[in-house]
Amino acid sequence: MPSPPCEPGRAALARQGYLFVDRSSTAAVKPCLWCRRALGGGETCYKQQFYGIESHRCVQMTPTLRCNQRCLFCWRSFEHEPREEVELPPEALLAALPRLQKQALAGYKVHVAPERFDEGAAPRHVAVSLAGEPTLYSHLPRFLDLCTEADLTTFLVTNGTRPWVVRDCRPFQTYVSLDAPDEATYRSVCRPADPNAWELVAESLALLGTRRSAVRTTLVAGLNDHDPAGYGALVADAAPTFVEVKGYMHLGYSRKRLTAAHMPSHERVRAFAEQVARHAGYRVRDENIASRVVVLEQIE
Numbered sequence: 001m002p003s004p005p006c007e008p009g010r011a012a013l014a015r016q017g018y019l020f021v022d023r024s025s026t027a028a029v030k031p032c033l034w035c036r037r038a039l040g041g042g043e044t045c046y047k048q049q050f051y052g053i054e055s056h057r058c059v060q061m062t063p064t065l066r067c068n069q070r071c072l073f074c075w076r077s078f079e080h081e082p083r084e085e086v087e088l089p090p091e092a093l094l095a096a097l098p099r100l101q102k103q104a105l106a107g108y109k110v111h112v113a114p115e116r117f118d119e120g121a122a123p124r125h126v127a128v129s130l131a132g133e134p135t136l137y138s139h140l141p142r143f144l145d146l147c148t149e150a151d152l153t154t155f156l157v158t159n160g161t162r163p164w165v166v167r168d169c170r171p172f173q174t175y176v177s178l179d180a181p182d183e184a185t186y187r188s189v190c191r192p193a194d195p196n197a198w199e200l201v202a203e204s205l206a207l208l209g210t211r212r213s214a215v216r217t218t219l220v221a222g223l224n225d226h227d228p229a230g231y232g233a234l235v236a237d238a239a240p241t242f243v244e245v246k247g248y249m250h251l252g253y254s255r256k257r258l259t260a261a262h263m264p265s266h267e268r269v270r271a272f273a274e275q276v277a278r279h280a281g282y283r284v285r286d287e288n289i290a291s292r293v294v295v296l297e298q299i300e
């Protein structure tokens with residue numbers, strides 16, 4: 001019988017705005033800052049700017065909070081992670097999303113136009129990217145297919161350590177994280193559980209050239225912001241549709257591991273992204289200063 005997710009951890013996360021689908025699992029929803037701002041007609045997320053995803057209709061969720069890495073920059077708490085949990089059927093997970101999103105946004109109802117609130121409560125996009133490694137959820141391919149059948153676009157963000165799952169997933173856009181230009185840096189920054197993780201990430205990267213995809217790099221000042229030629233060579237081999245180079249943000253539990261000085265400035269992110277682009281044969285497509293992110297695209 002699996003042990004239930006750690007209760008103190010669950011309570012702490014609930015205070016931070018996580019809404020759990022069920023007490024037996026760590027599948028959760030948490031509207032991001034941009035979703036809440038956009039609902040009130042304010043600023044939107046860079047995903048709306050870059051890819052046309054409407055921020056106020058986007059659900060940020062995860063099917064599990066478990067992970068097989070311990071990235072220094074992760075905003076999740078490692079101490080509260082459950083070792084086992086009950087996995088919800090993908091149909092139940094999908095059915096819970098509008099209910100939880102509506103519940104999470106309820107406090108804004110009196111501040112926005114009724115039509116706008118109704119739109120927010122009826123999401124059109126699912127970002128499988130909240131925290132945890134989603135490929136550890138055994139029903140992920142089916143869950144993504146169900147979303148597509150329900151006319152929801154999906155972004156899957158994975159650390160790439162389970163390429164056999166990535167291979168079976170058909171999201172609208174697949175992100176694989178690439179947070180180091182070499183194995184030694186990867187081991188020190190991402191701290192994977194699997195001794196073969198670097199090779200496995202390479203296998204996931206090799207899947208990106210044949211689908212709509214993005215390589216995501218979280219740049220941490222002084223830890224992995226070196227060797228842009230190394231990143232560029234890996235990107236050129238993988239040939240993703242896009243590359244997002246994003247500055248580390250000093251948020252959540254990462255504040256226990258890193259300092260504010262590990263946040264690169266937007267200028268630093270931009271300069272590094274330009275170097276990666278030059279080595280990979282990509283060009284800068286757009287940037288968002290508030291999120292310290294630069295997106296690159298292939299030169300046709």
Ligand code: SF4
Nearest residue numbers: 067069071074132159
């Ligand atoms: S892979 Fe993602 S969820 Fe896992 S530790 Fe790294 S940043 Fe956190």
